Amino acid sequence: MTIAPSENTEATAETPVPEGHVKLVIDGEEVIAPKGELLIRTAERLGTVIPRFCDHPLLDPAGACRQCLVEVEMGGRPMPKPQASCTMTVADGMVVKTQLTSPVADKAQQGVMELLLINHPLDCPICDKGGECPLQNQALAHGRADSRFVDEKRTFPKPLPISSQVLLDRERCVLCQRCTRFSAQIAGDPFIELLERGAHQQIGTAETADVLDMASRTTSGQPFQSYFSGNTIQICPVGALTSAAYRFRSRPFDLVSSPSVCEHCSSGCAERTDFRRGKVTRKLAGDDPAVNEEWICDKGRFAFRYAQAADRLRRPQVRNPETGELEETSWTQALRVAADGLAKARDGRGAAVLPGGRLTVEDAYAYSKFARLALRTNDIDFRARAHSAEELDFLASRVVGGTPDTAVTFAAIEAAPAVLCVAFEPEEEAPIVFLRLRKAARDRKAKVVHLGQWTTPSVRKTFGELLACVPGGEAAAVDGIEQHAKDLDESLSAAGALVLVGERAAEVPGLFSALHRLSERTGARLAWIPRRAGERGALEAGAVPTLLPGGRPVADASARAEVEAVWGASLPTEPGRDAAGIVAAAAAGSLDGLLVGGVDPNDLPDPAAALEALRRTGFVVSLELRSSAVTELADVVLPIAPAVERSGSYLNWEGRRREFGVTLEGTGALPDCRVLDTLAVEMDTDLFTQSPQAAAGELARLLNAGTGRSPFNAAKVATAASPGEGQAVLATWRQLLDDGSLQDEEPHLAGTARPAVARLSEKTANGHRSVTVSTERGAITLPVEVTDLPDGVVWLPGNSAGSNIRVALGAGHGSLVSLTGGEQ
Numbered sequence: 001m002t003i004a005p006s007e008n009t010e011a012t013a014e015t016p017v018p019e020g021h022v023k024l025v026i027d028g029e030e031v032i033a034p035k036g037e038l039l040i041r042t043a044e045r046l047g048t049v050i051p052r053f054c055d056h057p058l059l060d061p062a063g064a065c066r067q068c069l070v071e072v073e074m075g076g077r078p079m080p081k082p083q084a085s086c087t088m089t090v091a092d093g094m095v096v097k098t099q100l101t102s103p104v105a106d107k108a109q110q111g112v113m114e115l116l117l118i119n120h121p122l123d124c125p126i127c128d129k130g131g132e133c134p135l136q137n138q139a140l141a142h143g144r145a146d147s148r149f150v151d152e153k154r155t156f157p158k159p160l161p162i163s164s165q166v167l168l169d170r171e172r173c174v175l176c177q178r179c180t181r182f183s184a185q186i187a188g189d190p191f192i193e194l195l196e197r198g199a200h201q202q203i204g205t206a207e208t209a210d211v212l213d214m215a216s217r218t219t220s221g222q223p224f225q226s227y228f229s230g231n232t233i234q235i236c237p238v239g240a241l242t243s244a245a246y247r248f249r250s251r252p253f254d255l256v257s258s259p260s261v262c263e264h265c266s267s268g269c270a271e272r273t274d275f276r277r278g279k280v281t282r283k284l285a286g287d288d289p290a291v292n293e294e295w296i297c298d299k300g301r302f303a304f305r306y307a308q309a310a311d312r313l314r315r316p317q318v319r320n321p322e323t324g325e326l327e328e329t330s331w332t333q334a335l336r337v338a339a340d341g342l343a344k345a346r347d348g349r350g351a352a353v354l355p356g357g358r359l360t361v362e363d364a365y366a367y368s369k370f371a372r373l374a375l376r377t378n379d380i381d382f383r384a385r386a387h388s389a390e391e392l393d394f395l396a397s398r399v400v401g402g403t404p405d406t407a408v409t410f411a412a413i414e415a416a417p418a419v420l421c422v423a424f425e426p427e428e429e430a431p432i433v434f435l436r437l438r439k440a441a442r443d444r445k446a447k448v449v450h451l452g453q454w455t456t457p458s459v460r461k462t463f464g465e466l467l468a469c470v471p472g473g474e475a476a477a478v479d480g481i482e483q484h485a486k487d488l489d490e491s492l493s494a495a496g497a498l499v500l501v502g503e504r505a506a507e508v509p510g511l512f513s514a515l516h517r518l519s520e521r522t523g524a525r526l527a528w529i530p531r532r533a534g535e536r537g538a539l540e541a542g543a544v545p546t547l548l549p550g551g552r553p554v555a556d557a558s559a560r561a562e563v564e565a566v567w568g569a570s571l572p573t574e575p576g577r578d579a580a581g582i583v584a585a586a587a588a589g590s591l592d593g594l595l596v597g598g599v600d601p602n603d604l605p606d607p608a609a610a611l612e613a614l615r616r617t618g619f620v621v622s623l624e625l626r627s628s629a630v631t632e633l634a635d636v637v638l639p640i641a642p643a644v645e646r647s648g649s650y651l652n653w654e655g656r657r658r659e660f661g662v663t664l665e666g667t668g669a670l671p672d673c674r675v676l677d678t679l680a681v682e683m684d685t686d687l688f689t690q691s692p693q694a695a696a697g698e699l700a701r702l703l704n705a706g707t708g709r710s711p712f713n714a715a716k717v718a719t720a721a722s723p724g725e726g727q728a729v730l731a732t733w734r735q736l737l738d739d740g741s742l743q744d745e746e747p748h749l750a751g752t753a754r755p756a757v758a759r760l761s762e763k764t765a766n767g768h769r770s771v772t773v774s775t776e777r778g779a780i781t782l783p784v785e786v787t788d789l790p791d792g793v794v795w796l797p798g799n800s801a802g803s804n805i806r807v808a809l810g811a812g813h814g815s816l817v818s819l820t821g822g823e824q
Contacts, residue, residue: 050098059185164747267433271283335638349591350593354594363672365542373687386605423507471730481518589616597622605812674691760785764792772819
């Protein structure tokens with residue numbers, strides 16, 4: 001093939017070229033581009049879209065599909081063949097012709113498209129990708145009008161299950177390698193890969209190898225079990241990878257799309273929610289480079305059917321005093337009964353509020369205001385989990401009211417030279433944070449250290465180091481870094497170094513204090529990353545016993561005055577009780593009323609005590625989405641709207657506001673802030689939170705005039721428990737996919753959950769294949785998996801099938817438990 005020299009080789013020498021940049025010509029237009037930029041990116045910046053399949057801006061170049069061929073000249077001489085623009089970087093003096101100006105490039109792209117379509121089925125009307133398919137679009141735009149292929153197309157049995165939620169139609173695959181590169185590079189789960197060679201080449205896993213009668217050596221030997229598998233469906237440029245939950249449910253042109261924000265963790269990922277006939281059919285990752293880039297975890301993608309569950313509460317309910325049963329009633333009647341009961345409790349021994357950690361910022365603000373004005377109490381705490389006074393002091397001094405100058409962001413994680421993760425399992429608790437940690441380690445060689453108990457998948461996939469300690473000994477380990485881990489101490493002293501701490505730190509006395517000392521000494525910035533989506537917003541909204549909105553201390557008269565000026569009412573002056581104190585007071589009969597918003601008692605440190613507290617409380621009002629252990633004991637149940645039926649915002653762990661609108665309109669479901677506003681009116685109090693917009697506007701006035709942070713009062717460091725004969729120290733945290741109520745109605749998602757096992761060291765396991773972990777409360781028996789835990793330590797998942805730690809054992813991270821070996 002002969003390529004004529006370009007007529008546009010004369011570049012204007014007058015145009016200055018910044019350092020680190022080069023000058024080239026694309027389709028006759030001079031352009032300056034940074035060194036190392038791919039040709040396909042430079043063309044995109046000019047507005048020229050070169051067709052491609054394998055190229056993705058967040059994946060390493062592969063040059064697998066060859067669809068992006070362009071004509072290139074270097075030094076005035078044409079290259080002998082068209083080049084893949086997705087793998088070639090720009091060079092000074094380069095002259096490029098795309099399909100717009102080069103018949104050679106256009107013919108080459110048509111030829112590649114013809115080859116790709118030889119075996120591709122022409123079943124677009126029944127393909128899930130039909131209507132949004134890059135292959136379909138580019139075949140029409142850049143392909144031949146007719147086909148010269150007359151032989152029989154290659155076919156395979158289909159679909160082939162890659163996992164319980166990802167299905168593979170092999171004949172549609174164009175071998176772009178997007179899925180294999182995503183799995184290996186981004187997620188760190190190299191379970192899906194290329195099999196065979198030549199005309200027989202296809203993608204698959206170890207499990208599909210058995211179906212294909214292949215040698216096991218051609219695969220990784222592991223099933224495709226990834227928390228990020230749904231991303232391979234979204235980035236597949238054809239209909240080869242499809243969702244088991246969405247397959248054949250709808251066509252893209254039947255759907256209505258709405259931008260949304262994920263409600264499942266504190267990252268606040270951008271999403272696109274697609275719905276049809278009043279029901280959500282799927283969720284896709286939104287494009288937000290500052291937060292989740294173009295990825296979301298499978299929980300955020302697939303766990304949305306809880307809003308359609310059969311036990312969804314649609315109408316208010318009031319308990320009949322004669323029969324003792326909850327009965328549906330009108331909103332007017334339910335609100336009147338709730339208001340009378342709470343007013344009576346307030347005027348008696350008092351009422352308290354447990355709002356939970358899954359609220360929007362606006363709803364959390366309404367709970368905070370309702371507690372102070374309608375119930376005249378500071379007894380409010382969103383922390384429906386293990387918590388401590390030390391944690392609240394830390395949040396008040398180091399987290400609430402943060403400024404852009406002090407805030408840690410996703411970008412800061414990616415750019416950090418060193419990151420220490422403490423009491424934080426990123427892949428399980430904040431998956432997008434995990435992806436950024438992996439990216440920092442993979443691309444920038446960041447030093448990632450995990451202070452924990454065993455080499456978890458997060459440690460391995462972030463190329464990290466494990467700083468092992470006994471559960472409960474994390475505080476002493478942090479204090480010992482200066483003496484016993486001098487290399488880490490030096491790394492944390494570097495500019496940009498970070499320390500990420502999770503909510504589990506509240507179970508280790510003295511850990512927040514040790515981290516405070518570490519940060520003050522090394523200069524490393526601290527970031528608190530809770531598990532639930534609404535916790536950071538609830539903190540800023542003042543849904544805690546010692547802080548008012550904006551982090552103002554309850555005990556500070558001038559701080560109270562600032563809030564009173566906005567609210568137009570006086571506030572209670574004494575700090576309130578935290579969640580544990582509220583539960584204890586209710587159980588002791590010291591409270592007459594409780595207002596509970598979406599709290600699962602099984603998440604609290606002692607579920608049995610929480611249920612007993614609900615039984616002993618004179619009057620309980622529950623604002624809830626679905627029937628729960630709280631609604632079974634409540635006197636009034638007020639249904640509230642799920643995330644897709646409300647508007648509002650979450651404040652993610654960075655402190656970044658993540659706004660979203662109503663996806664499903666006209667359902668009649670009400671947000672918490674509207675219900676609380678109407679309830680307060682029945683109690684002769686005006687909250688002015690009748691809409692999320694009204695609540696957000698008032699809260700903004702309080703946040704913008706914040707009074708600063710409280711000083712941190714360091715606590716004593718406790719020593720780890722020492723197990724005796726037949727005992728072990730418990731390490732535990734929740735896995736991403738578990739028995740959480742928001743994951744109900746999702747059998748395909750549940751199929752990829754990591755199995756519940758008891759992890760022990762080889763010495764502690766002592767050859768047993770199963771083990772029973774027990775306390776005086778109960779016992780859990782699970783199969784054993786040997787790993788590198790310290791001797792005398794057992795790890796159990798917190799809320800997985802057959803392993804609900806709080807309910808069965810009444811124990812937590814760092815507790816002493818009894819250990820009994822099973823079969824050997």
